[in-house]
Amino acid sequence: MAEPRPLAVSPAPHVVGLVSSLRLTWTVAGCLLPAAAWGVFLFRVPALEVLGVAAGSALLAELLTSIFTRRVTLGDGSAFVTGLLIGLLMPPGAPLYVPAAASAFAILVVKQTFGGLGRNWMNPTAAGVVFALISWTGGMSQWLPVPGSAEGSAAVAPLEALRAAYAAGARPAGPLAVLSTQGYAWSGLDGRVLGWVNDHLLSWTGMVLPRGTFDLLIGNTAGRIGELSVPLLLLGAAWLLGRSVIRWQVPVAFLSVFCAASIVFGGLPLGRGWFAGGLYFQLFSGSIVLGAFFLATDTVTSPLTDPGRLIYGASLGVLLFFLRYFGALGDGVPLAIVLGNCLVPLIDRLTVLRGRARHREAA
Amino acid sequence: MKSRSLARRGILNGNPVAMVLVGLCPAAAVTTRVIDALWMSVGVFSVLLLTRVCLSLLSLLRDGESAGPSADLRGGEGAPRIRWLGALLIASCLTASFELVLLAFAPEESASLGIYAPLIAVNCIVLDRVEPAAGGKHIPTALLDACGLGLGFAFALLLIAAVREVLGAGTITLFPAGTFGGTIEIPGLSSAPARALGYAGGGLICLGYLAGLSRLLRRRPVPAAEEAGTA
Amino acid sequence: MSWLGIILTFSLVDNVVLSRMLGICPCVGAPRGMKSALGVGAATALLMSVSALAGWMIQSLVLDPLGVGFLRTPAFVLSVACLAWILEALARRTAPDLLRAAGFPVAGIALNCAALGAALLVVKGGFGALGSLVAGLSAGAGFFIVTVLLSAIRDRLEVEKVPEPLRGLPLHLISAGLLAFAFVAFDRAFLARMLHGW
Numbered sequence: 201m202a203e204p205r206p207l208a209v210s211p212a213p214h215v216v217g218l219v220s221s222l223r224l225t226w227t228v229a230g231c232l233l234p235a236a237a238w239g240v241f242l243f244r245v246p247a248l249e250v251l252g253v254a255a256g257s258a259l260l261a262e263l264l265t266s267i268f269t270r271r272v273t274l275g276d277g278s279a280f281v282t283g284l285l286i287g288l289l290m291p292p293g294a295p296l297y298v299p300a301a302a303s304a305f306a307i308l309v310v311k312q313t314f315g316g317l318g319r320n321w322m323n324p325t326a327a328g329v330v331f332a333l334i335s336w337t338g339g340m341s342q343w344l345p346v347p348g349s350a351e352g353s354a355a356v357a358p359l360e361a362l363r364a365a366y367a368a369g370a371r372p373a374g375p376l377a378v379l380s381t382q383g384y385a386w387s388g389l390d391g392r393v394l395g396w397v398n399d400h401l402l403s404w405t406g407m408v409l410p411r412g413t414f415d416l417l418i419g420n421t422a423g424r425i426g427e428l429s430v431p432l433l434l435l436g437a438a439w440l441l442g443r444s445v446i447r448w449q450v451p452v453a454f455l456s457v458f459c460a461a462s463i464v465f466g467g468l469p470l471g472r473g474w475f476a477g478g479l480y481f482q483l484f485s486g487s488i489v490l491g492a493f494f495l496a497t498d499t500v501t502s503p504l505t506d507p508g509r510l511i512y513g514a515s516l517g518v519l520l521f522f523l524r525y526f527g528a529l530g531d532g533v534p535l536a537i538v539l540g541n542c543l544v545p546l547i548d549r550l551t552v553l554r555g556r557a558r559h560r561e562a563a
Numbered sequence: 564m565k566s567r568s569l570a571r572r573g574i575l576n577g578n579p580v581a582m583v584l585v586g587l588c589p590a591a592a593v594t595t596r597v598i599d600a601l602w603m604s605v606g607v608f609s610v611l612l613l614t615r616v617c618l619s620l621l622s623l624l625r626d627g628e629s630a631g632p633s634a635d636l637r638g639g640e641g642a643p644r645i646r647w648l649g650a651l652l653i654a655s656c657l658t659a660s661f662e663l664v665l666l667a668f669a670p671e672e673s674a675s676l677g678i679y680a681p682l683i684a685v686n687c688i689v690l691d692r693v694e695p696a697a698g699g700k701h702i703p704t705a706l707l708d709a710c711g712l713g714l715g716f717a718f719a720l721l722l723i724a725a726v727r728e729v730l731g732a733g734t735i736t737l738f739p740a741g742t743f744g745g746t747i748e749i750p751g752l753s754s755a756p757a758r759a760l761g762y763a764g765g766g767l768i769c770l771g772y773l774a775g776l777s778r779l780l781r782r783r784p785v786p787a788a789e790e791a792g793t794a
Numbered sequence: 795m796s797w798l799g800i801i802l803t804f805s806l807v808d809n810v811v812l813s814r815m816l817g818i819c820p821c822v823g824a825p826r827g828m829k830s831a832l833g834v835g836a837a838t839a840l841l842m843s844v845s846a847l848a849g850w851m852i853q854s855l856v857l858d859p860l861g862v863g864f865l866r867t868p869a870f871v872l873s874v875a876c877l878a879w880i881l882e883a884l885a886r887r888t889a890p891d892l893l894r895a896a897g898f899p900v901a902g903i904a905l906n907c908a909a910l911g912a913a914l915l916v917v918k919g920g921f922g923a924l925g926s927l928v929a930g931l932s933a934g935a936g937f938f939i940v941t942v943l944l945s946a947i948r949d950r951l952e953v954e955k956v957p958e959p960l961r962g963l964p965l966h967l968i969s970a971g972l973l974a975f976a977f978v979a980f981d982r983a984f985l986a987r988m989l990h991g992w
Contacts, residue, residue: 301757309768313968319954321947322972334759334978366992469991519979528983535979542976545946549828592815648875655871663864678914681867682816682907685874762978763813767971775964782959 224445225277229284231436232494236288238432239425243292243344247425251287254299258283261307269316278317282306285325285494288426289487289534290332291357293342301335302328322541323501326491329534340530343422348387355422358384358412358485359531371470375481376410390415416484427487437493446497449506453513454492454520459483461521469525482524486531492516495534501541508544508551515547516540591723591766593679596736600724602665602672604717606683610657611716615709617653619702655684719777723769731760797928799989800921804929805936807985810842810908812940812974814915817908821941821970826952831945838941839934841874841881842912846930848873849913850923866917874909908937944970 240247262279266272273279283303290299306328314320333340345355356364362375365382380386393414402408415421419428426433440446462482467473483489496502496516503512519539523532593599662680665673673680728735733753734746759765795803810816817838852869856862916929947969956965 295755297755309968310972313957313960314951314965315954315956319956321950321969322976327972327975330975330978331757331759334762334975335757336755337758339755469987522988523979523984526984526987527979528981528987529979532979535976538972538976539979542943542947542973545950546943549946549949591818644879648872651871651875652868655868659864659867662867678814678911678918681870681914682910684867684871685907685910759975762974763815764971764974764978766815767818767974768968769971771960771964771967771969771971774967775960778964779959 225281227443227445228440228494229277229281231439232281232284232288232426234432234436235426235429235490236284238419238429239288239292242346242420242428243425246344247292249296250290250292250294250299250425251284253296254287254290254303255280255283257300257303258286258307261304262312265308265312265316273316276317279307282311282324282328285426286328288490289325289329289424291340291342291423292344292425295336295339295342298332298336298339302332305331318500321501321545323495323498323537325498326495326534326537326541329530330538333530333534337529345422346387346420348389356384357423357531358416358421358481362481362485363528366470371472374410374478376412380411384412386412386415387420389420413480416481419484421485423485424487427490430484430489433489433493437489440493440497446493446499447506447509449509450496450502450513450516451492453510454496454516455483455488457514457517458488458520459517461517462524465521466525486524487533488520488531491533491537495537496540501544503544503547503551505548505551508547511547511551512540512544515543591763591770593676594720594724594727594766594769595731595761596675597721597724597728598672598736598738599675600720601737602669602676603679603683604713604720606658606661606665606676606680607686607716608713610654610661610683610686611713612706612709613657614650614654615705616702617657618650619705621649623702651684655681658684719773723766723773726769727760727765730757731765732756732758795919795921795925796989799985800919800925800929801932802980802985802988804915804932805939806977806980807982808915809936809940809977809980810911810915810933811937812970812977814911816911817937818967818970819907821937821944826945826948828942828945828949831941835938835941837881837885838908839931839938841878841909842934842937843927843930844877844881845870845874845909845913846916846933847923847927848877849917850921850926853917870910870913874913878909908933940970940973943973947973 236251240251258279262273283306286303286306287299290302306324310322310324310327311317311320341357341360343355343357343360358375358379361379361382361384365378370378370381390412394409394411397414398408412421417430419430419432421428437446437451441448459479462479464475466478466482467475496513503509516536520532520536523529523536527535529535593603658681661683662673665676665680725735729749729752733749733751733756735749736746757765760769804810808814811818811821821834849870852873853866857866857869912930912933915933916926919925919929921929944966948966951965951969960968
């Protein structure tokens with residue numbers, strides 16, 4: 201995933217980078233494991249099946265292209281990471297052909313068609329997930345209930361439940377309040393923890409944490425396999441940042457712009473006025489943390505310069521704001537990233553040193 | 564110039580959809596169903612053929628002799644604007660006739676093709692050679708050239724439509740005949756097809772792969788006689 | 795449809811290139827380089843807007859009153875060709891270097907489906923004079939955006955080592971396809987909520 205992009209001007213970094221990129225991609229895979237493990241812990245065998253099929257399909261697709269290029273590239277780990285990420289962005293109940301097709305599309309069309317590792321301009325994972333979202337919208341909404349939920353309750357991811365509630369006309373104070381009035385089934389653990397916190401820690405402030413706060417925090421809700429546990433994802437992301445595998449510009453710009461837009465404009469679509477938008481719910485539901493730290497930071501498909509990365513992150517934030525608050529397909533994150541990828545070559549063109557650009561045009 | 568090599572060139576090498584930029588526009592847009600692609604191919608084929616015949620006839624009437632260098636429209640300089648406007652007029656009138664025929668005999672198809680039927684008039688392969696076509700003004704040669712081009716176009720269009728409809732909708736839509744409703748459902752695929760292929764993106768990607776495939780096939784060594792015969 | 799609705803529909807939701815697949819020829823076939831992309835994009839966008847307005851005029855002032863709707867195709871095609879002719883003459887007079895930068899003769903633009911398609915789409919929408927102009931401009935803007943994005947992508951593909959059979963046109967088409975998938979984000983539901991909220 202973190203691979204220095206070959207430049208027309210200097211081939212040297214490519215050669216040096218190739219050796220260290222092996223370790224990098226497997227490091228990324230390792231940092232995804234805690235979040236993946238949580239998803240498997242919650243949803244058991246179906247989640248394992250989805251992850252297995254996604255990763256397996258990606259590896260198979262990579263093997264297939266190896267036959268054509270006569271060069272086996274499985275060892276560089278990038279196909280595995282792509283497959284794993286696609287699996288993590290799938291709902292646990294998805295029919296198995298969905299992650300299989302998404303991975304195959306990602307590797308064959310988005311990555312290998314353009315020449316393989318380092319040469320694609322669109323993030324294969326995000327593109328594969330978008331392909332699945334467009335093709336099998338129903339299949340991408342097959343949620344599974346978490347262990348311990350009431351028998352017979354249909355499992356719906358919080359964001360999707362919220363959208364359905366808004367479409368039905370519900371308008372009370374905040375997202376969690378909306379879900380509570382709709383009778384969204386938070387877990388008993390959530391009730392007990394919040395009850396204790398509200399009574400013993402917060403009673404003197406008069407503040408009451410709404411039902412669902414704890415569930416969202418630890419990721420004990422229905423949702424995609426890898427997006428649930430924000431703390432575990434942040435753990436992995438912190439490791440990657442600390443090791444300089446990923447750079448901070450894109451995720452920080454992404455999240456800060458999204459948060460700012462969310463707070464300032466978030467209430468407008470619902471007619472609640474300015475500065476009435478929520479933040480906690482948006483950050484802890486859906487795959488925004490997963491996307492910001494593991495998808496948007498893909499070196500191949502993000503800009504070359506630091507200012508470029510900041511612009512890219514900011515544009516992702518703006519796009520995600522519009523797609524979350526107005527859009528329909530999924531939770532908006534893969535779509536925002538794919539749209540952002542379309543802007544990256546343009547951003548590069550505007551931010552890369554003038555000399556390099558002039559060199560390219562003369563060529 | 565061998566007539567047979569011309570026709571063959573039209574089908575494979577001169578395949579407009581894949582090889583040159585001509586004719587791309589309406590192609591992918593109507594390939595969501597096989598029957599739409601079929602009707603579009605019929606339209607393009609007939610307009611192409613008749614336009615070429617008309618232009619050859621006009622050239623014969625005007626100059627009375629044959630042979631002149633064929634100038635590609637892209638060059639622009641060789642074709643006087645009036646002649647070019649005349650070709651556009653002929654092509655668009657023929658297209659309008661095709662639209663009326665479609666409206667009369669297959670109104671649902673007319674609605675299906677929508678704005679893409681009128682676009683046949685500006686399909687580049689129809690107007691590719693306004694100047695005396697390859698083969699001069701000799702009508703049978705012009706016809707053969709047009710046939711090759713048209714068949715190549717139809718083949719490419721139907722190929723894309725087959726892929727897009729089978730994988731993207733799980734059906735094959737053909738003419739309704741008797742009790743046959745017109746739609747063949749493919750078991751397994753029709754319950755959960757990859758709908759993304761039915762979108763414009765799917766069409767463009769299919770078009771891209773077709774272009775690549777055609778380029779791959781074109782690299783096969785061509786017999787010397789054909790090489791000499793190709794303009 | 796409100797003004798915002800028209801603008802969003804014609805530029806993003808039903809983007810002329812990525813949703814209707816018109817105008818691929820100049821978009822993907824223009825000579826390399828951002829300058830020529832800007833030139834081709836702007837020229838075609840301008841042509842599209844003017845064609846849309848002309849189309850509305852022809853439809854409502856000539857074809858409908860006389861009841862000769864079946865003459866729409868020849869009328870539109872010829873008007874687009876004449877407009878392109880005029881546009882090229884104007885460009886030659888005022889900005890000849892832009893014309894040179896655009897690389898290929900503007901006459902080629904007349905053949906492309908974008909202008910004719912814009913006229914047909916706008917007339918199908920049934921707007922008034924101003925609405926048709928706005929719709930045409932939005933369609934042109936959408937076309938321009940796509941041309942610029944694709945040009946940057948093509949520049950990047952130029953320096954990568956891509957598989958030989960796919961170099962050039964095939965990859966440009968596939969890239970356009972991926973761009974089209976990205977733009978599916980802007981669908982009718984998105985439009986409805988942008989215009990009317992929840």
